[in-house]
Amino acid sequence: MKIEEVIKATVPMSLPKKIILNIMYTQNVIGENFNEIVKAHDLSPEQYNVLRILRGQKGKPANMCVIQERMIAKTSNTTRLVDKLLLKELVTREVCPDNRRKMEVAITQKGLDLLKELDPTIDNHENRLAQNLTPEEQETLNTLLEKYRTT
Amino acid sequence: MKIEEVIKATVPMSLPKKIILNIMYTQNVIGENFNEIVKAHDLSPEQYNVLRILRGQKGKPANMCVIQERMIAKTSNTTRLVDKLLLKELVTREVCPDNRRKMEVAITQKGLDLLKELDPTIDNHENRLAQNLTPEEQETLNTLLEKYRTT
DNA sequence: ATTTTATATTTGTATATACAAATGTTGTGT
DNA sequence: ACACAACATTTGTATATACAAATATAAAAT
Numbered sequence: 611m612k613i614e615e616v617i618k619a620t621v622p623m624s625l626p627k628k629i630i631l632n633i634m635y636t637q638n639v640i641g642e643n644f645n646e647i648v649k650a651h652d653l654s655p656e657q658y659n660v661l662r663i664l665r666g667q668k669g670k671p672a673n674m675c676v677i678q679e680r681m682i683a684k685t686s687n688t689t690r691l692v693d694k695l696l697l698k699e700l701v702t703r704e705v706c707p708d709n710r711r712k713m714e715v716a717i718t719q720k721g722l723d724l725l726k727e728l729d730p731t732i733d734n735h736e737n738r739l740a741q742n743l744t745p746e747e748q749e750t751l752n753t754l755l756e757k758y759r760t761t
Numbered sequence: 762m763k764i765e766e767v768i769k770a771t772v773p774m775s776l777p778k779k780i781i782l783n784i785m786y787t788q789n790v791i792g793e794n795f796n797e798i799v800k801a802h803d804l805s806p807e808q809y810n811v812l813r814i815l816r817g818q819k820g821k822p823a824n825m826c827v828i829q830e831r832m833i834a835k836t837s838n839t840t841r842l843v844d845k846l847l848l849k850e851l852v853t854r855e856v857c858p859d860n861r862r863k864m865e866v867a868i869t870q871k872g873l874d875l876l877k878e879l880d881p882t883i884d885n886h887e888n889r890l891a892q893n894l895t896p897e898e899q900e901t902l903n904t905l906l907e908k909y910r911t912t
Numbered sequence: 913a914t915t916t917t918a919t920a921t922t923t924g925t926a927t928a929t930a931c932a933a934a935t936g937t938t939g940t941g942t
Numbered sequence: 943a944c945a946c947a948a949c950a951t952t953t954g955t956a957t958a959t960a961c962a963a964a965t966a967t968a969a970a971a972t
Contacts, residue, residue, distance in 0.1 A: 752780050919966100
């Protein structure tokens, strides 16, 4: 469905404007599905994201600003996200012995188990959308997005 | 900048996953800039969006569900967005005489003036990002995004 | 050693969002 | 006409987000 149909545009739009609306709307479509998946396991998308980052650390704990800089939405409130994950015992949080300003956050076995349980559904979601494109088109889309946002 | 660098990925990712992260992150970059622009005029991005929709009506008022279906984020609370715009006298809201369930929302001259003032900055923002791509690449990006989210 | 500056995280608060329930109105079937 | 379903919008509420200010620690400057 063309973006003009999605927003039922009444006036013609420039190509740059269409691109922006297209990206915004596509993100929304992705987000809605993603939200449903993680919500079924009592996670918010951002909470899932933090767990994913911590798993990527492969056992090494991450401090708050490392988590922050790896998140997609750079303005998320990491403290409160980690608070929520702590309550569910999906992560641990301790003061860093080398630098008492920093916190060491690590994923627990329970957190790893939850991610493992979610993995197939998430992968499926990612692949289902990408299947609309050939592998070459997928590469092109990826490259164009990166080029597009070059400052 | 490649998406792997943006989120400082420690493990290799599938192409479908990269595309999703790329779209989410690009939307974030766009959104941050856009937010700054409209915030300088005391609007939220969604408030701007409603004004834009109303201008597209060319004088004809729109009722709430028409506004809703033209928005990018389909879960926005249109009532409260219009409340805010009313307070600033950027729109009017009256009960529809033909069907008292419906409301007729229209943009005021003050609203039109505000949009006109914002237009060059918004266009500039849209064009600046698109300039990183050739016109052909812009077309391709647009087409691929639409194909990507085909259900 | 003490003040200043920079860093890391947390907290407060106002606003926004998501989603269910409530309200009021219109259309339909009997 | 009356009951009931469908529709359009609003309201309540819990949670999330954005952003500034506060707190605590460490590093640098004097």
